[in-house]
Amino acid sequence: MWAVETIGLTKDYSAGFWRKRPLRALDGLSLRVEKGGIFGLLGPNGAGKTTTLKILLRLVFPTAGSAQLLGRDIRDISVHRLIGYLPENPYFYDHLTAPEFLNYMAEIFGMGRDARCRRVGTLLERVGLASFQKLPLRKFSKGMTQRAGIAQALINDPELIFLDEPMSGLDPLGRREVRDLILGLREEGKTIFFSTHILGDAETLCDRVAILHRGRLEGLGGMQEILSREVSSAEIVLEHPSPELVELAKSLASSVVRTGERVRMVIPEAAQPERVLAQFLERGAKVVSFNEVRNSLEDYFMERVGSPARAPDVRSAHPPAGGENP
Amino acid sequence: MSASGEKSGDFKWRTFTAWLLLAACLLAVWPLQNSIDRERGSGPDVMLTLLTGSGKRLRQLCLGYDGLLADIYWTRAVQYFGRSRLKHADVMPLLGPLLNLATDLDPHLLIAYRFGAIFLAERAPLGAGEPQAALQLLRKGIVANPGYWRLWQDLGFVYYWDLRNYPAASRAFLAGSEQPGAMIWMKTLAAAVAAQGGEDRTSAMLWEQIYLHPGNDEVRRSAADHLAALRAQTELRQLNVLIERYRQRQGRWPDSFAALIVAGYLREIPRDPSGAPYVIGKDGKAALSKASKVDLSLAH
Amino acid sequence: MNSISRVATIAVHSFKESVREKVLYNLVGFALLLIAAAILFGSISVGIQKTILINLGLSSISVFGLLMAIFIGVGLVAKEIERRTLYNILSKPVARAEFIVGKYLGLLVTLVINTAIMALGFYAALYYVTRQFVRADAIALEAIYLILLQFAIVVGVAIFFSCISTPVLSAVFTFCVYVIGNYLADIRWFGRENGSVLMEKLTHALYFLLPNFANFQATSLAAHGMRIPGYLLVSDSLYALLYVTVLVSAAVLAFEEREFK
Numbered sequence: 001m002w003a004v005e006t007i008g009l010t011k012d013y014s015a016g017f018w019r020k021r022p023l024r025a026l027d028g029l030s031l032r033v034e035k036g037g038i039f040g041l042l043g044p045n046g047a048g049k050t051t052t053l054k055i056l057l058r059l060v061f062p063t064a065g066s067a068q069l070l071g072r073d074i075r076d077i078s079v080h081r082l083i084g085y086l087p088e089n090p091y092f093y094d095h096l097t098a099p100e101f102l103n104y105m106a107e108i109f110g111m112g113r114d115a116r117c118r119r120v121g122t123l124l125e126r127v128g129l130a131s132f133q134k135l136p137l138r139k140f141s142k143g144m145t146q147r148a149g150i151a152q153a154l155i156n157d158p159e160l161i162f163l164d165e166p167m168s169g170l171d172p173l174g175r176r177e178v179r180d181l182i183l184g185l186r187e188e189g190k191t192i193f194f195s196t197h198i199l200g201d202a203e204t205l206c207d208r209v210a211i212l213h214r215g216r217l218e219g220l221g222g223m224q225e226i227l228s229r230e231v232s233s234a235e236i237v238l239e240h241p242s243p244e245l246v247e248l249a250k251s252l253a254s255s256v257v258r259t260g261e262r263v264r265m266v267i268p269e270a271a272q273p274e275r276v277l278a279q280f281l282e283r284g285a286k287v288v289s290f291n292e293v294r295n296s297l298e299d300y301f302m303e304r305v306g307s308p309a310r311a312p313d314v315r316s317a318h319p320p321a322g323g324e325n326p
Numbered sequence: 327m328s329a330s331g332e333k334s335g336d337f338k339w340r341t342f343t344a345w346l347l348l349a350a351c352l353l354a355v356w357p358l359q360n361s362i363d364r365e366r367g368s369g370p371d372v373m374l375t376l377l378t379g380s381g382k383r384l385r386q387l388c389l390g391y392d393g394l395l396a397d398i399y400w401t402r403a404v405q406y407f408g409r410s411r412l413k414h415a416d417v418m419p420l421l422g423p424l425l426n427l428a429t430d431l432d433p434h435l436l437i438a439y440r441f442g443a444i445f446l447a448e449r450a451p452l453g454a455g456e457p458q459a460a461l462q463l464l465r466k467g468i469v470a471n472p473g474y475w476r477l478w479q480d481l482g483f484v485y486y487w488d489l490r491n492y493p494a495a496s497r498a499f500l501a502g503s504e505q506p507g508a509m510i511w512m513k514t515l516a517a518a519v520a521a522q523g524g525e526d527r528t529s530a531m532l533w534e535q536i537y538l539h540p541g542n543d544e545v546r547r548s549a550a551d552h553l554a555a556l557r558a559q560t561e562l563r564q565l566n567v568l569i570e571r572y573r574q575r576q577g578r579w580p581d582s583f584a585a586l587i588v589a590g591y592l593r594e595i596p597r598d599p600s601g602a603p604y605v606i607g608k609d610g611k612a613a614l615s616k617a618s619k620v621d622l623s624l625a626h
Numbered sequence: 627m628n629s630i631s632r633v634a635t636i637a638v639h640s641f642k643e644s645v646r647e648k649v650l651y652n653l654v655g656f657a658l659l660l661i662a663a664a665i666l667f668g669s670i671s672v673g674i675q676k677t678i679l680i681n682l683g684l685s686s687i688s689v690f691g692l693l694m695a696i697f698i699g700v701g702l703v704a705k706e707i708e709r710r711t712l713y714n715i716l717s718k719p720v721a722r723a724e725f726i727v728g729k730y731l732g733l734l735v736t737l738v739i740n741t742a743i744m745a746l747g748f749y750a751a752l753y754y755v756t757r758q759f760v761r762a763d764a765i766a767l768e769a770i771y772l773i774l775l776q777f778a779i780v781v782g783v784a785i786f787f788s789c790i791s792t793p794v795l796s797a798v799f800t801f802c803v804y805v806i807g808n809y810l811a812d813i814r815w816f817g818r819e820n821g822s823v824l825m826e827k828l829t830h831a832l833y834f835l836l837p838n839f840a841n842f843q844a845t846s847l848a849a850h851g852m853r854i855p856g857y858l859l860v861s862d863s864l865y866a867l868l869y870v871t872v873l874v875s876a877a878v879l880a881f882e883e884r885e886f887k
Contacts, residue, residue: 013887057717060885078719085717091709095646107635108718152714340723341882348875351868356834358868362841362861405815 001071003160003191004033004056009065011051011215025051027215028065033193033208035159038186040202041195042301043212049195050088052212053164057085070160081109084153088164090145094138098129098148101137105155123151128177143174150181161185163194167201179205203227203297211304219304226300234273237264237288238280245285252276262288396432399424403438404544407445411452418454422446425463429470436474439467443480444536444545447488452548452624457488476539478502479512483532486519496520511535530556554599555624558614565596565604565612579610632720636728637735644698644736653697654740657690658747665751679755680766683748684845688773691741695777696800698736699784703729704793712886723878730785730874737777745770768859769848775866776842780804782873783837789880807839837869 009029012022026048033039041049054060056067056074072079092101099120106116124130127147132140140148146169153161166182167175182192182205196202202209203223211219233254238245241263249256253265253276267273277290403424410418425442429435445453447460464481471477482498485491496519503512515535518528530553537549565583568591572580576589583606586592595603600619607613614620644650664682703726706712715725745767752763783803787796806813810833817829841862844854 054886057713059713059716060887077721080717080719083717085713087710087713087717089710090714091711092714093643093711095643104635104639105714105718107639108632108715108720110631156718340721341879344723344875344878344882347871348879351871351875352835355865355868355872358861358865359834359838359841362838362858362865365855365857365861366841402812405812405819408819409815 001035002032002068003035004031004039004067004069004193006031006052006056006067007065009052009055009067010063011048011055011060012063024215026055026062029212029215029217030065031210031217031220033191035191036186036189037207038182038192038194038205040206040209041193041212042197042199042202042209043195044197044305046214047197047212048215049197049212050164051215053085053162053193053195057083057162081156082159084156084158084161086146086149086153086161086163086166089168090149092137092145092148092152095136097132097134097136098124098140098151099133101148102151102155105152109156119155119157123154126154127151127181142169143171146170146174146178150178154185158190160191160193163192165196166194167196167198175201199297199301209297211301213305219300221300223297226297233266233268233293234277235264235266235289235291235293236273236277236280237262237290239286239288241285245280245283248279248283252279266293396428396435399428399431400435400438403428404441407544414451416450418450421454422456422459422463426466429463429466433467433470436467436471436477439464439471439477440480441545443477443484444548447484448548449488457484460484460488473506475502475505475508475512478505478508479515479535482515482519483536486532487529492519509535527560530560551621552624554620555622558598558618558620558622561596561598562604562612562614568592569606569610569612573610580606582606629721629724632724633728633731636715636720636725637732640702640729640732641735644702644733647698647701649697649701650694650736650740653690653694654743657686657744660686660690661744661747661751665755675755676752679751680848681845683751684766684769684773684848687741687744687748687770688776688845691737691744691773691777692780692804694740695733695737695780696784696797696804698733699781700788700793700796700800702733703785703788704791704796707788707884707886708793710886716886722881726785726789726878726881727874730781730870730877733781733785734778737781738774741770741774741777765848765852765854768854769844771859772842772844772854772862775862776839778866779837779839779869779873782870782877786873786877786880789877789884803836804839807837809840810836810838811840837873838865841865 006029009026009031010024011026013025015021015023029048029052041052043049051060055062056069057080058074058077067074069079070082093104096104102120102123103116106119111119121130124133127150129144129147129151132144137145137148146166150163150166153163163182166178170178179201182194185192194205206223208222209220209226210217236249236253238249239262241249246256246258246263249263249265252267252271254268254271256263256265258264267276273290273292277287280287403421406420406424407418410421421442425438425446428438429442432438442463443460446463447453447455447457449455461481461484464477464484467474467477468481478498479502482495482502485498486495496516499512499516499519502508503510503516515531518531533549533552533556537546537553568586569580572586572589572591580586580589583592583595583604587594597603598614598618598620602615602618602620604612605615614622661679661683664679664686706715712725716722748766748770749759749763752766753759780800784796784800787799791799814829814833817826820826820829844858848854
């Protein structure tokens, strides 16, 4: 039994007011997620991540395809008893306090008064909101709201937890806390399915990732396999190269970047970086560094999503992407 | 939208129940509404009884929507009138109060005065048979709209036609003729009414003026009916003169108008204003045929 | 945990939520103020002081209750959709039908309690004016009951529109249905007089399709101390029950199909 299984999941939204034309948000997504561990759904904005989650939670209905959660069809909402969901940019009843809100959610699951009390207390402690018992939710900061949202997703001690962009809008400290929380849930044997466009978060957290682009599944794999793929290129940095050396560099390297007095180039595996290095040394070049470039999730992502021209928003809109690569 | 074929059993069951409830209750509403209507009498009449209060107080309460409200009451009055007419009601107790309310709310609602003048005064079943109420309504209208001479015309008309008070009618026409913009025939009318009150010719002239003035269709239709009746009455009188003449010459009553044609008194069979041929009755007098649509009672 | 207790949980919560709406207190306050003003208003018109108090008092209960019904009816469902607080509820094991029914019941309780408060204010004013209660004063209570039945329908209309439209439009539509529902008999009459068969059929259908609020008019009867016929109380209750079922079913059907993008 899979935690999440989708078969050919497709979703068309109709756009336009007068003449409706379909807009394919999700295109034949077939995916299997094992129980246990952390699964990341990656993709640029508008790739269909939120749509996927909303289909699984029955907030929107698929145009075609089917899906199962924990072996049960998504149309059978009794499976909601075993799952938790944190919506993207959550918003809660602003007049309630966090304990009141969590209590309401617990009541829906039919928990008794004592069980509710205990559960709410534990969860507030766990997400670090224990000291804000009296504050109404409308006075919560973005980070606190996010944590309250995570608490409500965990109210029923779910087996499978969906988190839509759990880190968005959080400061570095908040992100660290949420990350630790997710890792803690994995320790308990839960399955976590989360979507993000921040590759760094995915790289540090996920056991497996799927890459979604324009509604299509573009890549799927374990994080170990992705990161341990063979070395594919090397980077050489020269100081004060002569024009002749620069010419040589340009003929061999896949990219040459000049910054001040240094020239940095990337030599692909095919051009045999060691021989290139030898050539430079022969001609008296001053080599500052020679590094093997290891594959990162970002490389994998770019490879799958395509050239920067095809997905311009990945790099430009999200500078932190890949910033925490080892 | 989800394809309807892919809903689970539970979901289907709920949808089915909802549709069933919806249909069953809507169907049940129908007879229930009919029964409520029956018990209450026809719906709006119950409402109408609520409206006999003072329009002036209402006007202060209706937050500047008095114009709209006046229109609503005016519409109500017309509807009430139409429904009462359909039912051939002997009395229309609410017509006066409704018109009063409408004109209280909007004192410049001229159509309400003019309509009211004709139909409040007219005898049942054509109207409410309350000429005094009509006079009161018109006087109120004249006070509120002093420059509008047509209300004087209507006032004079009610005096003339419904109350047969020819001096008062003449005075009203004269007063109206002195208003700015009044038609010249108002003076003629004043004189004619004073001199020959009660004659068909004068009556026809009055109805004709009402008919010619563009306005409420109901009023014009009524004027046309009255004119037809008056014309038929005049024609019948003339035909009876011819029949009398024939009898004196031939020494016997004619059995039909064909006999009068043969004798050269007529060129063709005479027809009444509704197009039906006149006939000669058993008493030897000219009369309307059964097919005629003219209602002679309208000519008094 | 069965359906009924989930519905009850949602009903209780929406009641608690509506109680915190400030607009509600303002409206109840205004209604009480107007009833108090009726005392003054009545004291300057000789002889019909009590009539005026009953007329004005029942009218304010009706008008302000109507505003409440529209405000909270629209506010507590359409707003929940617009602000996405609904996502949390629907990701729990709550059927959409349960959500709608629970919301409706919660709002109904809110309205009953608010109307009760206004009715208390009304009777206090009545006592202040007449210094006694007579048997006939109970008629006003019957009239208030009929007003409450109208609110029950209005909340249903508001919830139905909330399921298919935005909050502002829902409020406008609900108000329109209320106004039209008061003039249904006239509309049918227009249709009949119009002469066109199509128009007649159409207006006839509308007459039975839209909620007929004219069924519940009894304020003037109460003001003149006339008894409200028993058949009216019974048939109006039945009518409200049937029509509310129609509205809630329609709302559920619309809501089951609705997607939350």
